[in-house]
Amino acid sequence: MEPLERYRPIIDDFDAFLAACERPLGNAVRVNTIKATVERTLAALDEAGLDYEQADWNPRVIDLETDSPGSTWTAFHGFTHGQEEVSAVPPVVLDPEPGERVWDCCAAPGGKATQIAALMDDRGTVVANDNNLGRISALRFNAERLGATSLAVTNADARNYSLERFDFDEFDRALVDAPCSCEGTIRKNPDALDNWSEGHISSVAGVQKGIIRRSIQATREGGTVVYSTCTFAPEENEAIVQHALDTESCRVVDFDLDLEHSPGLTEWDGDEFDSSLENAARIYPHHNDTGGFFVAKLEVTA
């Protein structure tokens, strides 16, 4: 937990934060409304005698009382998909509509991409890209099990992504769920901090900058880009959004989130960020008994 000490000045009730990071997480699943309604899914869980609790902020997110959420009838039918509660936040903030063209540029293993497809009633085009071929097989497996027919899967580096392969030349929305140092996943993966270093953070930040810039370039004027990570490091969060503000045409916008969170930072380690970064959300493990996440919503401008 030592790497997390650097966040003592910015996190309220830091001791509660550390204590939460040491507790393991429960098993959350997301209801896949491409396959079944929430009501029917709950009835199927009742039939199986499984206990569960729906999240207050999102009835499609369920905390399931089982050690093997993948060995249930609801998982077999694709009614449910194992996905951490906070991991379901970015697609909700992206707020895609049926018929749109949406780019999930770091999509594997596909939890968020299929959630986007479900939010669009599986109508429109969701381009699910990942640069890692091995992880793409997991993405394809999940997409088929969850019945997402609106997904097109590509294998490319998001930083220089070409739209020439399609008939259209810009997206309505893009989700950048960026590769990151994963500090916020410590409750799920106790090894998450083993390879932590400031050098690692700065190298991954370089990749994040390239991806967020390309996602803004590939999105139409007036369109939406959501940037998210599962880490606390401001170098990978606010500083990346600041880089986008400095180099591309966009602005940070506010969004509603019925989940307890802290505002984004406007300064860190001597660097100042635009005041609009207060509109971003920092979700800490002790807030809602979840993993950690950062989410910012951008509008592409002229």
Add this chain to the structure above:
Amino acid sequence: MADGNDGQRFDRLPATPAERTVEGRVSREEVVDYFDDRFGVPPETFDDYTFWEKGAGKIWIYGGEAPTPLEIEAIGMTCLRTRQEHWKPTTDFVQRFGGHATECVIDLDRERARRFAAGEDQELERWDGDWGYLIAAHEVGVGPEGRPVRDGEAVERGESEAIGVGLYVHGELRSMVPKGRQRDLES
């Protein structure tokens, strides 16, 4: 490669056999007719979808936008195997679209459904329908009052949900659920 199938790319199926340019490739019309003739799935079910071939006889169904040909990893989902004597739908396709089927659907009780999902073959004498590939289904998520009985050969069709593709031959129902999709589930 105008005369052959290119396993590296997706090609949209021709609308009808008359528009075929690749030997052996099926048409959209034939695919839609197959689902209608075999399973009673209404053709209009697929009005908003396109069908594609990548790999010999591997047919994909897609709801989004894309030009043809297209060299990417996947579009939509695999739905059907052609270029063999009996066409065979995929497990994931029948789970997604099997609810539209009215023919060649066999409803299983909970114990039989469990064995089917685990990939087991089972004796089943009382099927009156056609031999060949069919859709195995069971009731799930119906709520306590409509719950099927736990024994008996088959249940009334209510909130029936497709489990996967079965092959019925000689009094035996063979599970075609692929290894990676098989699960040991509670009955």
